[in-house]
Amino acid sequence: MTRITRRAFAASTAAVATSAVLGLRPSHAQAAYPSRPIQLICPWGAGGGTDATARIVGGLLEKEFGQPVNVINRTGGSGVVGHAAIAAAVPDGYTIGIITVEISMMHWAGLTELTPKNYTPLALMNEDPPGIHVKADGPYKTVKDLADAIKAAPPGKFKCSGTGQGGIWHLALVGWMQAMGLPANQVAWVPSNGAAPAVQDLAAGGLDFCTCSVPEARAMIDAGKVRSLAIMAPQRAALFKDVPTLTEAMGVNYSTGAWRGFAGPKGLPQPIAEKLTATMKSVYDSAAYKDFMASRGFGTVWNDAAGYAAFMDEADKAMGVAMKAANLAKT
Amino acid sequence: MKLSDRVTGLFFCGLGGISAIAGSKLPPVPGQEIGPSVFPMVVGGAMALCGVMIAFGIGHKFEEEAEADLAAVGMSEPEPTRGPIYSLRLLVPPALLAFYVIAIDQLGFFLTAAAMVFVLSTMLGGRLRLSLPLALIAPIGLHLIFGKLLRVPLPAGLIPLPW
Amino acid sequence: MMNIISDAFGLVFTTDVMIAILLSSIYGLVVGSLPGLSATMATALLVPVTFYLSPIAAIATIISASAMAIFSGDIPGALLRIPGTPASAAYTDEAYAMTRKGQAELALGAGLWFSALGGIAGTLSLMLLAPPLAEIALQFSTYEYFWLAFLGLMCATLVARSSPVKAIVSMLLGLMISAVGMENAGGIPRFTFGLPDLLGGIEPIPALVGVFAVSELMRAMVSPEPPQLPRRKFGSILAGQLKLTKKYWWPMTRGNIVGIIIGVLPGAGADMAAWVSYAMSKRFSKEREKFGTGHVEGLVEAGASNNASLASGWVPALLFGVPGDTITAIAIGVLYMKGLNPGPTLFTEKASSMYALYIIFILANIIMIPLGIWMIRGASFVLRAPRAGIMPVILLCCAVGSFATGNSLFAILTVAAFGIMGYVMEANGYPVAAMVLGIVMGTMFEQSFVTSLIKSDGSLLPFFERPVSAVLAALAIGALAWPLLIWLWRRARPMPVRA
Numbered sequence: 006m007t008r009i010t011r012r013a014f015a016a017s018t019a020a021v022a023t024s025a026v027l028g029l030r031p032s033h034a035q036a037a038y039p040s041r042p043i044q045l046i047c048p049w050g051a052g053g054g055t056d057a058t059a060r061i062v063g064g065l066l067e068k069e070f071g072q073p074v075n076v077i078n079r080t081g082g083s084g085v086v087g088h089a090a091i092a093a094a095v096p097d098g099y100t101i102g103i104i105t106v107e108i109s110m111m112h113w114a115g116l117t118e119l120t121p122k123n124y125t126p127l128a129l130m131n132e133d134p135p136g137i138h139v140k141a142d143g144p145y146k147t148v149k150d151l152a153d154a155i156k157a158a159p160p161g162k163f164k165c166s167g168t169g170q171g172g173i174w175h176l177a178l179v180g181w182m183q184a185m186g187l188p189a190n191q192v193a194w195v196p197s198n199g200a201a202p203a204v205q206d207l208a209a210g211g212l213d214f215c216t217c218s219v220p221e222a223r224a225m226i227d228a229g230k231v232r233s234l235a236i237m238a239p240q241r242a243a244l245f246k247d248v249p250t251l252t253e254a255m256g257v258n259y260s261t262g263a264w265r266g267f268a269g270p271k272g273l274p275q276p277i278a279e280k281l282t283a284t285m286k287s288v289y290d291s292a293a294y295k296d297f298m299a300s301r302g303f304g305t306v307w308n309d310a311a312g313y314a315a316f317m318d319e320a321d322k323a324m325g326v327a328m329k330a331a332n333l334a335k336t
Numbered sequence: 337m338k339l340s341d342r343v344t345g346l347f348f349c350g351l352g353g354i355s356a357i358a359g360s361k362l363p364p365v366p367g368q369e370i371g372p373s374v375f376p377m378v379v380g381g382a383m384a385l386c387g388v389m390i391a392f393g394i395g396h397k398f399e400e401e402a403e404a405d406l407a408a409v410g411m412s413e414p415e416p417t418r419g420p421i422y423s424l425r426l427l428v429p430p431a432l433l434a435f436y437v438i439a440i441d442q443l444g445f446f447l448t449a450a451a452m453v454f455v456l457s458t459m460l461g462g463r464l465r466l467s468l469p470l471a472l473i474a475p476i477g478l479h480l481i482f483g484k485l486l487r488v489p490l491p492a493g494l495i496p497l498p499w
Numbered sequence: 500m501m502n503i504i505s506d507a508f509g510l511v512f513t514t515d516v517m518i519a520i521l522l523s524s525i526y527g528l529v530v531g532s533l534p535g536l537s538a539t540m541a542t543a544l545l546v547p548v549t550f551y552l553s554p555i556a557a558i559a560t561i562i563s564a565s566a567m568a569i570f571s572g573d574i575p576g577a578l579l580r581i582p583g584t585p586a587s588a589a590y591t592d593e594a595y596a597m598t599r600k601g602q603a604e605l606a607l608g609a610g611l612w613f614s615a616l617g618g619i620a621g622t623l624s625l626m627l628l629a630p631p632l633a634e635i636a637l638q639f640s641t642y643e644y645f646w647l648a649f650l651g652l653m654c655a656t657l658v659a660r661s662s663p664v665k666a667i668v669s670m671l672l673g674l675m676i677s678a679v680g681m682e683n684a685g686g687i688p689r690f691t692f693g694l695p696d697l698l699g700g701i702e703p704i705p706a707l708v709g710v711f712a713v714s715e716l717m718r719a720m721v722s723p724e725p726p727q728l729p730r731r732k733f734g735s736i737l738a739g740q741l742k743l744t745k746k747y748w749w750p751m752t753r754g755n756i757v758g759i760i761i762g763v764l765p766g767a768g769a770d771m772a773a774w775v776s777y778a779m780s781k782r783f784s785k786e787r788e789k790f791g792t793g794h795v796e797g798l799v800e801a802g803a804s805n806n807a808s809l810a811s812g813w814v815p816a817l818l819f820g821v822p823g824d825t826i827t828a829i830a831i832g833v834l835y836m837k838g839l840n841p842g843p844t845l846f847t848e849k850a851s852s853m854y855a856l857y858i859i860f861i862l863a864n865i866i867m868i869p870l871g872i873w874m875i876r877g878a879s880f881v882l883r884a885p886r887a888g889i890m891p892v893i894l895l896c897c898a899v900g901s902f903a904t905g906n907s908l909f910a911i912l913t914v915a916a917f918g919i920m921g922y923v924m925e926a927n928g929y930p931v932a933a934m935v936l937g938i939v940m941g942t943m944f945e946q947s948f949v950t951s952l953i954k955s956d957g958s959l960l961p962f963f964e965r966p967v968s969a970v971l972a973a974l975a976i977g978a979l980a981w982p983l984l985i986w987l988w989r990r991a992r993p994m995p996v997r998a
Contacts, residue, residue, distance in 0.1 A: 044489060050828070056546075057832050064550050075487050076547065077906050083686055086699045086905075116681070116688070116698075164954050170365055170686045194368075195953050196684040198946060201828075205765055205821045211640030211954060224820025227842030230637065301835050344927050348668050355675055355690075362689060370952045372683040375945040376690070379678065383671040386664050395662035399928050402660035402791070422721065426922065429716040429894055430915035436898045437908045452898070453891040460719065462887025474892050478899055481529070486544045488903040 038098055038277050042073040046094070046102035048087020050080045053199075054220070054303065058131055058265050059103040061297045065288040083107065083169055085117050092123040094270045098277035101127065101269045106173050106262075109321040113328045114171050115335030121317035124268035125278055128285040129308035129316055131298065132264040133218040134238030135167070135177040136248060140207055141232045148234035148254045151214060152185060155192060166195040166203035167217035171333040173263045174200070174216045176324070177237055179331035181216070181251070184259035189331045207231060218263065219245050220302035237261055244302040261327075264306075264320070266313055282310045342391050349387030356380030428459055444493015445483070449475035507854030511862070516556045520859065523560035524567050524866060528874045531568030534581045534893055535708045535900020535914075538568035538769075539825040544903075546829060554837035555855050561833055562856070563863040565826045566618055569769055569809055570871060573610040573802070574878050577603060581712040581893065585703050586773040588711065588935045589658055590801050593777075596793035603879060608736040609743060609795050611871040613751060613802035616744075618864035620755040620803070621762065621810025625817075626857050629846070632763045632811065633818045638967045639764055641954065644947035645962065646971035647764065651771045651940050653978055654778035659930030660791035663982070666933045669924065673937020674944065676701050682942060684949040696909035703938045705901040705910045709917025710924070710931040712897050716890055717922045724886055736872050747799045750780050754803030762808030765815050768824025769808045770939050776804035810860055817841050817853075 045063045049055040056078060063074040079087035084107040091102030104124060111117045137148055145151040155163050167174035175196075179189045195212060197203040200221035207215045208230040215222065215231075219242060225231040233248045238260045241250060251257045267285060269278065288294055289307050298305050308316050328334040359376025389395065432452045439448045450471040457467035479497055482488040510516070523545065530541040542565050549557035572583030577594035587594075597606035624632060639647075655670035656663040679690045680700025691697035744751065754776045761772040780800035781790045790797055812823030813830070820841035822828035834841055839852055846853055881889050901910040921931045955961040963972050 050825075053828075053832065057836060060546065060550065061836070064547075073487075075489070077489065078543070079906055080699065083681060085681070086695070086907075089695060114686070116686070161956070166950075170368065170684060172686075193953065193956075195950050196368075196686065197950065198682070198942075201821050202766065205637070205815075205819070206640050206950075208637050208819070209640040209643075211642070224818070224841040227840075227844060228819050229843070230819065297836065300838050300840070338926055339923075341927075344929070348672070351675075352671070355678075358690070359678075362687060365684070365687065368684070368953065369957055370684070370949055372687045372689050372949075374949055374952070375683070376675070376678050378948075379671050379674045383668060383675065386668045386671065389664050390662075390668065395664035398662045399665070425720040426717045427919075428720055429713050430918050432894060433713070433898055433911050433915035433918075437911050440908065449895050449898075453895060456716075456891040456894055457887045460887040460890055461724065462885065466885070466888055467891075470888060470891060474895055478892075478895055481533075482899045482903060485526075486530075486903065487547070488899065489906060490899070 038280060039070050039072045041099065042075055043070070043098070044094075044100045045074050045076045046087055046091050046100065047076055047078050048080065048084040048091070048102070048105065048107075050078055054301070055103060055105055055265055057301065058298075058303070061294060062103075062130065062267065062285070062288055065291055065293060066284060069284045069287060083111070083116070083172075085111060085119075088119055089117065091268065092119055092270055096125070096270045096272040096274070098269065098273060098281065101267060101281065103265055104268045105265050106320070109317060109324045110171070110173065110176070110328065113325050113334045121314075121321055123271050125271055125273035126310050126313040126317060127267040127269060127278060127281050128289070128310065129264060129266035129306060129313040130285070130289055131266075131303055132262045132306045133220065133304050134236045134242070134260060134262045135174050135216045136219040136222065136233045136236045136245075137181075138204065138207065138215045138217070138222050138226070138231050138233050139213070140210065141230050143232075145214075145234065148249075148251065151234060152255060152257075155182075156185070156187065160188060160191050161193045163192040163213045164195050164211075165192045165214050165216060166197045166206065166212050167200055167215045168197060168203070169199075170194065170196040171328070173261075174218075176327050176331060176333070177261050178216045179333075180259055180261055180327055181237060181257070183330060184251075184257050204231060219248060223302055242302065242304065244299065262304075264316075266308070266317075268313075278310060341393060341396060345387045345389070345391030347387070349384045349391065352380040352383030352385070352387055354380070356384065425459065428456065432456060440493070441491055442493060444495055445479055445490040446475050446495045446497055447493060449478065503850045504854055506851035507858055510555050510851060510855040511559075511858045513555075515553060516559050516859075519552060519556040519559045520563045520862060520866070523564040524863065524870055527564035527567030528571045528870060530564075531571035531583050532574045532874065532878060533896050533900060534575050534579075534583060534712045535704065535897050536568075536903065537584045537704050538565050538572065538586075539829075540704070540900075540904060541565065541568040542826050542829050546833065549833050550836070554839055555852065555859075557833055557837050558830070558839070558856055559859045559863075561826075561830050562859050563866075566614075566806060566809060566860075566863050567867060567870070569805055570611060570614040570802075570867060571874055573614075574607060574875060577606045577610070578878060578881050579889070579893070580715055582707065585707055585770045585935060585939050586805055588707060588932050589654075589774040589777045590797055591711065592659070592932065593791060593794065593797050596791065597795065597798075598882070600793045602793065602795075603882065604736050604875070605739060605795060606793075606798060607875045608738075608740055609798045610802045611868060611875065612737065612740040612744070613754070613799050614806040615864045615867050615871075616751065617755055617758060617803040618806035618810055618867070619861060621759055621807035622857055622860040622864070624759045624807070624811050625813055625860070629814050629818060632759070632814045635760070636763050636765060636815045636821070637819075640965065640968075641947045641951045642962050642965055642968040643971055644764075644766065644943065645951050646968055646975050647767060648940050648944040648947055649975045650971065650978065651767075651775060652936065652944065653975070654774045655930075655933035655936050656982070657778035657781050658774065658932055658936070661928050661930045665929045669929045669931065669933035670937040673934040673939075674941045675937075676706065676934075677938050677941020678945065683945065684953065696907065699905070700942075701913060701938065702904055702910065703935065704904045705913040706917045706938050707935050708897050708901050709914040710921030710934065712893055713914055713918025714921035714925060714931070716894055717918060718925075719886055719890055736875055737868075743795060743799060747796055750784075750796060750800040751803045753779065753783075754800035755807045758804030758807030759811040761804075762811035762823055763814050765821045765823050766943055767808075768812060768826075769805055770824075772804045772808035773801045774936055777801040806864070813856075817845055818843060 047059040063076045067074040079090045094100035200217035204222045235254045362373040365371040454471035483490045572587040576582035576587045576591035580595040582588040582591040594606040656666045681688045758772045761767045780797040815821040816827040901914045
């Protein structure tokens, strides 16, 4: 993060204050896209990981475009409301949004009609694998200990949380169970309002373990209250080198992840979509983006419009299979 | 709008009962014993119970005591006594909000807001000397605060403000 | 140690941080006082600005804006009976009654003075007791939260001057409203009537704005212009506050302590602290019958508790990255964005930044006093202005403010519907404040209840087994049984006839 010098800051504050008071804005000639402010819709609340990603990318896009990019939080309905708002926007390039893994899940559960096909994909920029976390002073030292205990216990004895019912971390749990040859309901899922309350409940002794991404549990891990046993990814994360993958720790080959990408409503004109994707590529390559994601421990991946479309297609099918197996899909 | 306790009590009794029944009909969540139906059933049941108590006048005494205490310090408000047509004025504020929702996308923020302010101000007995300038200044001021400073997207519509 | 503290002063006393504190304080005061905008919104709308600031300046804007907004939510509550934040809904009627008695400056002065003192007390707890307080927070599993929410909901019967049964029904109605949407354990749409806008549930802010502001506007439509309050000089705002501090030092201290404890518990936050403290104040007051008629005691305790909880809410946020309330949830995002990752290392490796944060808290609560006095003086003109000039502006604020909570027009229709509902309830003796409490607490209540049952496989035993939950359960059941016993006792004896 570059530190802004004091004088530059004072000047910019003064400028912001004056322009806010006088209602001034530097005038731009009516030129090529974008010629006015862009709205970036975020389906999740301010302060969360998706919001942070949207805001860093929005801020960098603003620098590239020379036009304000306003992040607007349209929250509610476990992401349905915001995702619907992106899909329903006028396809003129002035309303785009950040869409998350839930778009490939919600329609299987019958919560919405929206699928990845309702969007013009622009770029995939982040993916985080789930970790397996236990209470630091609990009995499980390795993921193998935990797995053995789960296998030995009757179904439903162990309680796990990390997100709402049928959320991505719930599917991760089910996927892990099935990869070990156990039934989907071997561990009972306790729905929560997101990872933070689940991890707190874990530390308070209310749960046996949690599946959520490592960055989401990071502060508790640093505080020595929670320990990460493994991550469900092909390789270890750069910032958490001492957390092994499932394959390394117990020879179970299973990986999944929560991803975030940018998209516009369906039918975005091609030149505009191409310009957005190209600009996002330079944002992705910028040091500011890399530094920010690294500091929060977020994983970075890049896929351009075509690659992202193919990725979502595949993810959508895989989620359908997984959710049917887990008995979470609407029948 | 003063209704008897019997009416409101029975209303809440019915509302609680309906919610509890509607709640119990919610589909169960696969793999969960306890799902979204528990809460409406508990709350609805309790509400129905309290509704019956109100209908039978339980706890009414406290209200009389409270009113007496308020009257003692000169705080109780007299019930307005005017005709039923006059009471329709009640609905003006909600109606203006509904007008805002309908009109904002076509007319834009400035016109819609100015119309709302003007109507309400006039109906509250404001003279033109007050309501006209207010209808001009209030939308501009709020647009500066919300649209500019807080970056709330307010549609420009027919009369875009010059910033 | 000394050079850490001098480093911290060096970090804070720079031009950019000072400008940031001043501007965001003014911003927080203005936004918090507008009906329809809460402290949470004020903070959320600041996030894009913090993007361009240095880490300390960014945190400073969040701290000062949220502290100011919580206080200034009291101003429209006291002057117009329109609370600015869910927290001030608890004692709006009290403060408004004081204004009607011609004591607006005392009511608002008490809010300002005890908020500032509470904020400083909360900061001290953050400085001196953060690790033990955080350990308390980690004792709280969903069982404890259930009892906590239960105790919070019981305050409904105490905050309103009305029949307790009607207060409970209003509270239950609020709980029922919070059940709308799909934020429930199963993620299943509930009571949405097929409307996609209801999937996200009904936000407390549009409901609050509707039942207080719009119903107040509706009453204004059919009642004659109230007689002008006698024209007199708006008295000194701080005069008398020292006397109140001496007279009510124990309620104030109790408010601070309750605020600190509730603030530390993730998920409870300032909204709940104000309700619990106001209710406690009434319960333990020697002059209970004066509550609701314009009595300052409850304002002292609730104000003291409000801002104390705001500061102590940072304890779990800073130590574990667990947000204490919606404001600290946003603050955590900003901390991460600025490289001040929450965790115990923040207290060791970034100690000077931590001390800088404490200093900012204290500073914000000190400059709250002069700025707040200006704000109160500026706002008090609404007491003299004609209704036709004020009410239209409030209506417009309601529309735009509630739109801004989720950028959806549906919120404005919600406000209108709640306005009608609030008017009818109020006319029939159902306290709307109790309903707001139900809506605010509903999600936490259901979530803790249902997840606890899931975890215990449907058994009620674990609700009483864990040590902290056993204590809370005893408190809750005691508090529930007490008025019942009183009632039975009163019924058993012949009632004295009231004049």
